[in-house]
Amino acid sequence: MKKLIAGNWKMNGNLSANHALLAALADALRVKPACDVAVCVPAPYLAQVQSLKAASIDLGSQDVSAHPSGAYTGEVCAAMLKDFGVRYAIVGHSERRQYHAESDALVADKAKAALAEGITPIVCVGETLAERQAGRTEEVVKRQLAAVIHTNGHCISEIVLAYEPVWAIGTGKTASPEEAQSVHSVLRAQLKAATDQSARVKILYGGSMNAANASSLLAQADIDGGLIGGASLKAADFLSIIAAAQ
Numbered sequence: 001m002k003k004l005i006a007g008n009w010k011m012n013g014n015l016s017a018n019h020a021l022l023a024a025l026a027d028a029l030r031v032k033p034a035c036d037v038a039v040c041v042p043a044p045y046l047a048q049v050q051s052l053k054a055a056s057i058d059l060g061s062q063d064v065s066a067h068p069s070g071a072y073t074g075e076v077c078a079a080m081l082k083d084f085g086v087r088y089a090i091v092g093h094s095e096r097r098q099y100h101a102e103s104d105a106l107v108a109d110k111a112k113a114a115l116a117e118g119i120t121p122i123v124c125v126g127e128t129l130a131e132r133q134a135g136r137t138e139e140v141v142k143r144q145l146a147a148v149i150h151t152n153g154h155c156i157s158e159i160v161l162a163y164e165p166v167w168a169i170g171t172g173k174t175a176s177p178e179e180a181q182s183v184h185s186v187l188r189a190q191l192k193a194a195t196d197q198s199a200r201v202k203i204l205y206g207g208s209m210n211a212a213n214a215s216s217l218l219a220q221a222d223i224d225g226g227l228i229g230g231a232s233l234k235a236a237d238f239l240s241i242i243a244a245a246q
C-alpha cells in the first residue's frame with residue numbers, strides 16, 4: 001500500500017512562514033514522491049495553501065463540523081472545505097477530544113459528514129498515559145474505532161485511521177515500533193471484521209514521529225504512514241520523513 005505522510009500544523013503558522021515552508025516543500029517535491037503527502041492547515045490558511053502548494057501535496061483541514069450547514073457559529077462544514085480543494089479532514093484529534101470534549105459519537109458523525117462530501121477523514125484514536133498504565137490501551141482504541149464503524153457502516157473502508165497515543169503527542173516520547181505495531185494490528189483486525197475492504201484502509205502512526213525514528217516505525221507491517229505534528233513545521237524534517245516513507 002502507498003504510504004501517506006500527513007503534516008498537522010496545529011494552530012501554527014502565518015502568511016509569511018507558510019509561504020516559506022510551502023516553497024521549500026514544493027521545491028523538493030516537484031517530482032511526485034512515491035508516497036502520498038498532505039498538509040493539514042488552520043482553516044484561515046486553506047486558500048493560501050491551496051494556491052501555493054505543489055501538485056504532489058494534498059490539502060487537509062484539522063477538523064470539520066458534523067453538520068452540513070446552518071446556525072453553528074464558528075464551525076466549518078465539509079462543503080466549505082471542498083470549495084478549497086480539501087482532500088483530508090482530521091477528526092477526533094486528541095487535542096479536540098481533550099479540550100473540546102469531543103465524544104466518540106461526535107467524532108463518528110464528523111467522519112460521516114466529511115465522507116458525504118468526498119473528503120477522507122483521518123480518524124484519530126489513542127490512549128492516554130493513565131489508560132496505558134492501567135492496561136486499557138486496546139479497550140480504548142477499539143471503543144473509539146467501534147463508534148466510527150457503527151456510524152459509517154460499509155463506508156469505513158474510505159477512512160484513514162491514525163493511531164496517536166496521547167502520551168506521545170508533542171512530548172518527544174514515541175511508541176516503540178513494536179508497541180505501535182501491536183496496536184495497529186489490533187485496529188487492522190477490527191477493520192477486517194467490519195469490512196471486506198479493510199486492506200484499503202491506511203493506518204497512520206502519530207506521536208513525536210521525526211526524521212530519526214520514522215524509518216523504523218514505517219517499516220512495521222501495519223504502519224501505513226505518519227501523522228506528523230511538530231516535525232511537519234520544518235521543511236527539512238518533514239522531507240526526511242517523506243524520504244523514509246518511500
Ligand code: PEP
Binds near residue numbers: 008168208230
Ligand atoms: C499530532 O499532533 O498529530 C502529532 C502527532 O504531533 P507531534 O508529531 O508533534 O507529536
